[in-house]
Structures are given as structure tokens and as C-alpha cells.
Amino acid sequence: MKKLLCLLLAAALLTGILAGCGNNSDGTEPSVPEGSSGPATEPNDPGTTPGGTTSGGKIKLGVVATLAADGKISGYYFEIGLRLVKKMFADAGLDENSVEFVLRDQGEDGSVLKQRMTELKEAGCVGIIAAIADDFGPVAAQWAGENSVPVLFCSNYSTEMTITNYSDYIFGTGLNAWGFIKVLAQEAVGKRGIKNYAYVGTDGAGAADAENILLYEGQKINPDFHCVASYRMSQTETDFSTIIATLMSQEEKPQMTLQQGGNAVISFVMQAGMYDYYSISSVWSDVIIMPFVVPTLVNAGVYNFDGSFGATPLAWWDDDFADYCEAFRTVGKEVYDTDYQPVEYSMYLYWAGEALLNAIQTARAENIDITDGQVLKGLLENVSFTDFGSEHHFRDFDHQLTMDLFFVDAVDSGEEHDHLAMPADVTAVHSADDYLPTMEEMKTYGIEKLGVTDRFD
Numbered sequence: 215m216k217k218l219l220c221l222l223l224a225a226a227l228l229t230g231i232l233a234g235c236g237n238n239s240d241g242t243e244p245s246v247p248e249g250s251s252g253p254a255t256e257p258n259d260p261g262t263t264p265g266g267t268t269s270g271g272k273i274k275l276g277v278v279a280t281l282a283a284d285g286k287i288s289g290y291y292f293e294i295g296l297r298l299v300k301k302m303f304a305d306a307g308l309d310e311n312s313v314e315f316v317l318r319d320q321g322e323d324g325s326v327l328k329q330r331m332t333e334l335k336e337a338g339c340v341g342i343i344a345a346i347a348d349d350f351g352p353v354a355a356q357w358a359g360e361n362s363v364p365v366l367f368c369s370n371y372s373t374e375m376t377i378t379n380y381s382d383y384i385f386g387t388g389l390n391a392w393g394f395i396k397v398l399a400q401e402a403v404g405k406r407g408i409k410n411y412a413y414v415g416t417d418g419a420g421a422a423d424a425e426n427i428l429l430y431e432g433q434k435i436n437p438d439f440h441c442v443a444s445y446r447m448s449q450t451e452t453d454f455s456t457i458i459a460t461l462m463s464q465e466e467k468p469q470m471t472l473q474q475g476g477n478a479v480i481s482f483v484m485q486a487g488m489y490d491y492y493s494i495s496s497v498w499s500d501v502i503i504m505p506f507v508v509p510t511l512v513n514a515g516v517y518n519f520d521g522s523f524g525a526t527p528l529a530w531w532d533d534d535f536a537d538y539c540e541a542f543r544t545v546g547k548e549v550y551d552t553d554y555q556p557v558e559y560s561m562y563l564y565w566a567g568e569a570l571l572n573a574i575q576t577a578r579a580e581n582i583d584i585t586d587g588q589v590l591k592g593l594l595e596n597v598s599f600t601d602f603g604s605e606h607h608f609r610d611f612d613h614q615l616t617m618d619l620f621f622v623d624a625v626d627s628g629e630e631h632d633h634l635a636m637p638a639d640v641t642a643v644h645s646a647d648d649y650l651p652t653m654e655e656m657k658t659y660g661i662e663k664l665g666v667t668d669r670f671d
Contacts, residue, residue, distance in 0.1 A: 273313045273584070275570060276334030278327065279345035281319040290552075291506075292345040292368070294545045295560035299567030301541075306571060313574075320346050324353035331357050331365070340584055341594075343566045344368060345559075348391075348420035349449070351375050358383035362587040364594055366566035368559065370420030370500070373427075376612040377660040377669050383591055385613045387569065388562040389500060391423035393614075393649045394525040397621055398498050399431035401523065402470055403439050410442050412461055412468035412495070414454065414482065416475030417446040424474045430659070442466050452481040458489045473499045479507055487516030496521040503622040503635040505530060505555035512626075512633040522624040522635060525644075527617045528558045531627065531636045534603030538564075555632065565606065565615055572597040604645075611653045611670070616646035 277296060280288040287293040296315065303313050316337050318330040327350055334342055341364040344354045351367060352374040358365040359381030367375070371386030402408040411432070413425040425444065432439035443464070445457050461468055471491075473482055479501045486492060501507060503524035511517035530539050539556045546554035573593035577584045584590045598607040604618045621642040624635035651659070653670060660666035 272311070273308075273574060274337060274339045275313060275315050276331070276337070276339035276342035277315055277317045277345060278320050278330055278334065278342060279317070281317060285317070286549075287317070287345060289345075289559070290546065290550055290554060291557035291560040292563055293549065294542055294554070295345075295368075295563030296343075296567075297545050297549065298541055298560070298564050299571075302564075302567060303571055306575065308571070308574065320350065324350065327353055328357050331363075332361070335361055335363050339363070340587070340590055341366065341570055343563060343570075345563050347418060347449075348372060348388075349416075349418035351419050352379045355379040355381050355384040362591075364587060364591050366569060366594075368562040368566055370418075370423075371614055372419035372423045373656075373659065373664065374419040374423070376614065377656055377666050378664055380612070380669060382613070383587065385566075385569070385594055385608055385615070387565040387615045389420075389525075389527065389558070390614050390650055391420040392427050392651050393646075394500055394619060395424050395427045396431045396651070397525045397619055397644055397649050398472075398523065399428055399435065401621055401623070402498065403432040403435040407436075408469045409436065409438065410440050410466065410468055411470045411472055412443040412445075413441065413472045413474070414445045414457055414461075415447070415473055416449050416451075416478065418449070418475070421474035422446070424472060426663070428472055430663070442468050447475070447478070449475065449478075451478055454478070454482050454485045455489070458485055458491050462489060462491060462494055468495045471495045471497050473497050473502060475501075480510065483507075483511050484514065484516050487511075487514075487518070492518040492521040496523060498523045500524050500526065500558075503624050504557065505632075505634050506557055508624075508635045509555070509632045519624045519626050519635065524622045524624070524635075525619050526558055526622060527619055528556060528561055529602075529618075529620045529640075529643075530556055530634065531631075531640065532603070538602065555634065565601070565617075568599055568601065569594055569597050569606075569608070569615070572599050609646075609650070612656065614646075614650060616650070618646070619644045619649055 279292055282288040287296060316334055316339055318334055320327050321330055331342060343366050345368045346354065348370045351369065351372060354365055354367055355375045356379055362383060364383050364385060366385045366387055369388045370391045371388050372391045375384055411428060415421050429441055443461060473479060502522050503526060508517055529535050542556040542560060543553055546552055573590060576593055582589060595608055595610065598605060606616055608615055620637060622635055622637045625638045627634045627636045657670045660669050
């Protein structure tokens with residue numbers, strides 16, 4: 215009983231730091247030292263001129279996220295990512311005297327989010343980095359289109375944003391839900407012959423895509439691939455005992471479980487371990503193999519490497535990522551006095567900043583005025599940069615940032631690496647051209663599954 219209480223306490227402490235497909239709006243984060251960034255800048259700065267820069271020529275960039283009381287982004291990974299972006303800008307000669315990052319709290323619902331993004335626009339921000347959860351994505355896409363302000367979205371990028379609510383002003387720097395699920399379908403159904411699945415997760419836009427597209431892509435490989443149970447719950451749900459017991463007792467048991475929803479992964483795996491759930495089903499997710507999840511579960515004695523599968527753009531074991539991982543840990547120690555492992559979410563924000571930096575540098579070199587959102591949008595559509603050993607750009611028909619994806623059939627990296635999950639086959643790398651849906655595939659899916667007939671006309 216004492217061990218169980220310890221496990222549940224660990225789950226509760228980590229719930230607030232998990233995002234991706236889940237919401238981190240509760241503001242939970244580790245304790246932090248003094249001397250952090252101050253409160254958000256107020257809108258309508260008297261030094262702001264119409265068009266988006268201050269009277270001294272300063273460029274303003276907005277950041278919308280869940281903020282803690284001290285002004286930091288709640289979620290150490292996004293805060294570290296923003297600090298790495300500021301350093302990137304400074305190293306390129308654009309320090310705080312040239313570029314100002316204006317922060318706003320996203321609020322608890324879509325209407326508040328729209329208000330906060332409007333405040334950023336009125337404060338003179340020419341572009342906005344949206345470090346928000348995937349269930350806010352459709353609202354952010356709608357706002358971007360209505361206001362003609364480029365918004366760079368740092369969470370899982372869904373068909374709610376690339377098809378149903380698509381705007382030319384929304385850019386996705388996070389994981390493409392369709393893309394990474396396509397990789398999982400190929401590995402599960404194609405290579406391992408899995409015939410059915412259960413979904414246990416949240417109902418955010420990216421999470422819903424994950425379930426729907428697993429079935430869609432799986433049936434391309436095996437038309438008999440099917441779902442035996444589906445449980446979509448709120449972002450705050452932590453009790454999975456009844457669901458797990460039901461799945462284990464039903465006549466047709468799931469061979470694989472798709473577990474989507476960042477906030478719930480710790481609780482789910484802990485309870486799955488207590489019920490010996492891995493004896494009947496493997497668990498697949500983008501979160502299940504993340505560096506800030508695995509060591510905690512390993513130390514609790516409930517992580518199953520043999521039954522955990524996922525996909526990630528962050529290959530921490532690869533030399534191309536060494537500088538980023540070292541910088542992430544260095545900033546984590548400076549700001550939180552904690553040795554945090556690098557997290558994908560930070561990288562998505564980092565890429566958003568890098569894309570904006572490239573656009574601004576081009577504008578300055580060519581004397582282009584970026585205070586017009588349409589102009590900045592055009593520059594972002596043409597950025598290309600090399601990072602972590604591969605080239606990145608936004609695709610022209612859905613504005614998804616290209617990135618390599620690493621399939622992780624988890625093995626224990628050992629004590630020297632804090633028991634992080636790494637792939638058994640480190641060469642299992644998928645390029646964007648291999649896994650991202652084509653425009654024709656998106657058009658067909660939009661018409662047949664979403665009832666959207668005019669997206670690509």
C-alpha cells in the first residue's frame with residue numbers, strides 16, 4: 215500500500231507537466247528560483263506604432279501559453295524552449311533591444327484564447343508562437359485566418375487544422391498527428407501483424423485524429439483491422455482501473471492500445487502495471503517513450519520496455535542532437551536548479567522561433583516590411599533551415615514543418631542514460647516525404663471522412 219501511495223503521488227506531481235495531446239492549464243510546475251522573467255507586457259504600449267514595431271524599430275513577437283504566477287510559462291519544457299529561442303536571436307544579433315517577446319496566458323477556453331491573441335495583435339506583435347495544447351488548435355487556426363496574423367502552433371498538428379479549419383496563417387511546428395500515426399500503423403499492422411486495437415485517451419483534436427487515422431491507415435494494410443473498444447475522456451481523468459479491468463475481461467482483447475493524452479499517461483501506465491495489462495496488450499503513443507515519462511515509471515517498477523512503442527522527432531541518442539540536449543539541460547539547471555531531460559515540446563517551440571528568425575533575417579537583408587501579416591506569412595512559407603542533421607521547411611499546402619521521425623520500439627538505454635527509452639533499431643528513421651500525408655490523401659480523407667469538399671479547390 216505504501217508503494218502504491220508513492221506511485222500515485224508521483225503521478226499527481228507529473229500530471230501538470232505533461233502536454234502534447236493534453237492540456238497543461240492547471241499551471242502545475244516545479245518550484246523555481248528567484249530572478250525569473252517578469253510579468254507579461256501590457257498591451258497598447260505607448261511606444262508602439264501602427265504596423266507592428268515600436269518607434270525605435272523593435273520587432274514584437276507574441277507568445278501565448280499557460281503562464282504561472284511568476285510570469286514563466288507553466289511547463290518547464292516550453293519555458294526552456296523560449297529561453298533557447300531568445301538566445302538564438304541574441305546570437306544572431308537580435309537581442310532584447312531589437313526583438314521583444316510579449317507573453318499572454320491562454321486562458322481556460324477558446325473565447326479567452328482569442329481575446330489574448332487579439333491583445334497580442336493590438337500590442338503590435340507581427341507573429342504569435344502558440345505553445346498551447348492540441349484541443350485549442352482549431353480556435354488558434356480560426357483566429358489566425360480571421361486576423362491575418364501568422365501563428366506558429368507548437369503542439370500536435372491535426373486535420374482539424376490542416377483540413378477542417380485550415381488557414382494560410384497557421385503553421386505547425388509540432389508533430390503531425392496523421393504522420394506519426396501512419397508510422398505506428400505501418401509498424402503495428404504491417405510489420406507485426408496486429409489485428410485490432412483499443413483506444414484509451416483524451417478527445418483533443420490531435421488525440422481524436424490519432425484514433426481515427428490509426429483505423430484508417432491500418433485498414434489500408436489489413437482491411438480486417440478493427441477497434442475493440444474506445445474510451446475518450448477529459449484531460450483531467452486519472453482513474454483507468456475500470457477501463458483496464460474491462461479490456462482485460464472482454465471476449466476480444468486488444469492486441470495493442472493507443473494511449474493518447476499527455477496528462478494521463480503516468481496514471482494509465484501505473485495502473486496498467488498493477489493489473490498486468492501488458493500481458494495482453496502493448497501500448498503505443500508519442501508520449502509513452504518520452505524522456506520525462508520513462509525514468510519515473512522505471513523507478514516505480516511499472517515501465518515495460520518490451521510492450522512500449524512510439525515515434526519521436528527527438529533522437530536524444532544521436533550526435534546531431536547533442537548540442538540541443540546539452541543546452542536544454544544547462545538552461546534547466548540555471549532556471550529550475552533541476553537536471554531535466556530534453557523534451558520534444560521544447561523543440562517545437564524552438565523550431566517556431568527559428569522559422570521566425572529566418573524570416574526576420576530575410577526581411578532585414580532585403581529591406582522588407584514585415585508589419586503586414588501577409589508579408590510575414592509569405593516569408594515563413596519560404597524559410598528553410600538545417601537543424602539536428604536534417605532540413606526543415608513548411609509544406610505549401612498544409613504548412614506542416616518537415617522533420618525526420620524516429621520509430622521507437624523501446625529498449626532500456628541503461629543506467630548511464632537514466633534508463634531512457636531508445637529504439638532497438640536506431641536506423642528506423644522516416645523522412646517527412648515518407649510519412650506525411652500527400653495533398654491527394656488529405657483531399658480524399660477530407661471528402662470521405664470529414665465532409666470537407668472544397669479545401670483543395
